[in-house]
Amino acid sequence: MAAVKQEKTLWPMLLTLLSGFALSQAFRTTTAILAQGLTADFGLSPQSLGAFAGLFGLSFGVAQLLMGVGLDLYGLRRTVLTAFPLAIAGAALSALAPGYAWLMAGQLLIGVGCSPAFLACTLFIARHFPAERFAYLSGVAMGVGGLGLLFTGTPLAWLVQHGGGWRTGYAVLAGLSALSWLLIWLRVHEPPLPQPQPQNAGRESWGQALRGFAALLAVPHTWGILLLGMSGYAAFLSLRGLWLAPLLMERFHFSLVDSGHVALALSLIALFAPAAAGRLDPGTARRRAWIANASLLMAALFVALALLRQHAAASVALILLMGLLTGYGVLQYADVRASYPPQLTGRALSAYTMAMFLGVALMQWCTGIVATWAQLRGVDAHMAVMLAIGAWLALASTAFRVLPVSPLVAGEK
DSSP, X not given: OHHHHHHHHHHHHHHHHHHHHHHHHHHHTOHHHHHHHHHHHHOOXXXXXXXHHHHHHHHHHHHHHHHHHHHHHHOXXXXXXXXXXXXXXXXXXXXXXXXXXXXXXXXXXXXXXXXXXXXXXXXXXXXXXXXXXXXXXXXXHHHHHTHHHHHTTHHHHHHHHHTTOHHHHHHHHHHHHHHHHHHHHHHOOOOOXXXXXXXXXXXXXXXXXXXXXXXXXXXXXXXXXXXXXXXXHHHHHHIIIIIHHHHHHHHHOOOHHHHHHHHHHHHHHHHHHHHHHHHTOOOHHHHHHHHHHHXXXXXXXXXXXXXXXSOHHHHHHHHHHHHHHTTHHHHHHHHHHHHSOGGGHHHHHHHHHHHHHHHHHHHHHHHHHHHHHHHHTTOOHHHHHHHHHHHHHHHHHHHHHHSOOOHHHHTTO
């Protein structure tokens, strides 16, 4: 009974934290809808557009290291409340940006400000909910956070097309971010951990914490986890957050709002896919095989999308199928949690999340280069980009299969 009562108090706090993650999801997927307006106003090349989209992931990923340590040292509430105002400032700066450099500065601030958002949610779940529900609750958290993706579908497309352009979109996001910060300040007060530290246990220093992160990289099974972590979510986000609307508009002559409808449908599917995958979690012994197979299937879907140059309906169907398949990402979080002892769980999740968003930045930047290269040679830029993503993901999936497995996971087989 006490556990049920405690859980009732935990859910409002988790949902409030997830409002920040939802806005983080919105910020990282705006480029696909805003690309046309940004290109028209600032004359951006595909490479510049890719660099702009990738800067969110780069700043987000690099800041993960510091935010992960901050969450351990100062707690979830204080870290999120300190960082998130940077996202508000970045959105306001982007709305007023007179040029590309100011836009990049705004994107940098947004990425750093949003960096603790999802990690705070996963650590909150790991610390205060039963371990056997971690995969399912992480899936629910990713699904709720996906509400931010809904905003950057049809609503944002309509707002941009009829309500004042891309600057209005950033202004609305700045206002919503300020509201989220206020709710977190009012509602989130993390309860004490079930097993508090002894009174004489000293707080870990920043140097010790950073050395702890470096020590993770010396563990052989970390590399397979991080390589696929850098690739799976990056592949989906490069499509949803950067190339979706340009592909549909340039290949099949969709309007911006029509492209927004596809983005909205994709986001709705992605909203429920993680929770469904969490429910279907096969357990520690079989989870890695599911992850490897799902990532390889996703790579094949990107190759198919690259080649379907004349079939709009089939392309949209493939894109929606990709949204359904993205749910396997929550199994990767569960695999990370199972691969390390409890004292390293927070640090491992932080390192994994950092790898995810560094991967997003790298893939979006690289696909921008691929698109520019293809255009200069008269090749279909979207075909080149989708083939590059498919090849990248297939290589990462192969690395995940062949590199060492954690003894904690291998022992379950």
